[in-house]
Amino acid sequence: MKILIAEDDQHTRAALCEVLRGEGYTTIDAPDGRAALELFHQHQPDFICLDVMMPHLDGYEVCRQVRRKNAQVPVLFLTAKAEEIDKVLGLELGADDYMAKPFGVREILARIRAITRRTGLLQKIDGMEQPFTMEDLRIEPAELRAYRDTTEIPLSLREVKILRLLWQRRGKVVDRDTLTDEAWGADYFPESRAVDQQISQLRKRVEQDPAHPRLIRTIHGAGYRFE
Numbered sequence: 001m002k003i004l005i006a007e008d009d010q011h012t013r014a015a016l017c018e019v020l021r022g023e024g025y026t027t028i029d030a031p032d033g034r035a036a037l038e039l040f041h042q043h044q045p046d047f048i049c050l051d052v053m054m055p056h057l058d059g060y061e062v063c064r065q066v067r068r069k070n071a072q073v074p075v076l077f078l079t080a081k082a083e084e085i086d087k088v089l090g091l092e093l094g095a096d097d098y099m100a101k102p103f104g105v106r107e108i109l110a111r112i113r114a115i116t117r118r119t120g121l122l123q124k125i126d127g128m129e130q131p132f133t134m135e136d137l138r139i140e141p142a143e144l145r146a147y148r149d150t151t152e153i154p155l156s157l158r159e160v161k162i163l164r165l166l167w168q169r170r171g172k173v174v175d176r177d178t179l180t181d182e183a184w185g186a187d188y189f190p191e192s193r194a195v196d197q198q199i200s201q202l203r204k205r206v207e208q209d210p211a212h213p214r215l216i217r218t219i220h221g222a223g224y225r226f227e
Contacts (some may be wrong), residue, residue, distance in 0.1 A: 001049070002045045003046065004029070005027055005029040006059065007030075009051075019109070024159070028043055038060055046074075047121065048076070049076050050075055052078075080098050080190060088207070107157075115122035117144070129130060129142055137162070141160050161182050162182065163215075166226040167226060169226075173223045
């Protein structure tokens with residue numbers, strides 16, 4: 001899922017991109033409203049995070065022009081303008097949600113997940129409509145969640161991609177290069193231990209006993225396997 005970040009503060013923009021990429025999203029970013037519109041037309045992102053106060057064109061005008069071309073793409077405003085009238089204006093222009101600065105990383109990720117669930121966005125762009133089970137774990141890809149009995153386990157997009165790939169190739173070893181291409185994309189080159197670190201974090205979420213994993217088995221020198 002490709003997310004456009006339009007934000008004039010370089011530090012905030014870079015931090016948002018890093019967090020979202022860490023969750024498995026692809027990001028493109030713009031420092032002002034004019035660049036945001038150009039990237040929107042060039043790349044047709046699946047989701048837009050839009051600052052309100054930006055050079056050249058403000059976020060309201062960007063949202064207005066985006067909506068003329070695409071009524072469906074979700075828009076989340078990120079702004080220091082937190083008065084009620086500002087929120088109402090943003091929502092009436094077609095935004096799906098509105099977050100006031102400063103905001104926490106967990107909150108923005110939760111808002112993006114909520115919007116993608118509500119709009120069925122992941123189903124439309126990633127074909128992740130089908131739930132699947134791994135032993136006693138039921139994974140709902142479109143919700144970015146898993147369930148064990150009544151316990152709900154939130155997952156990142158990257159974690160869902162890894163679980164889905166292992167499930168699709170159950171009984172077979174999936175090597176690290178294949179996992180990297182699936183979870184990060186073929187054009188991205190994470191650090192050499194990134195796959196192993198990601199698997200370690202994922203086991204803490206989905207395995208009943210991460211020290212003795214049953215869902216994601218390590219095949220030394222080859223990769224990982226779900227049986």
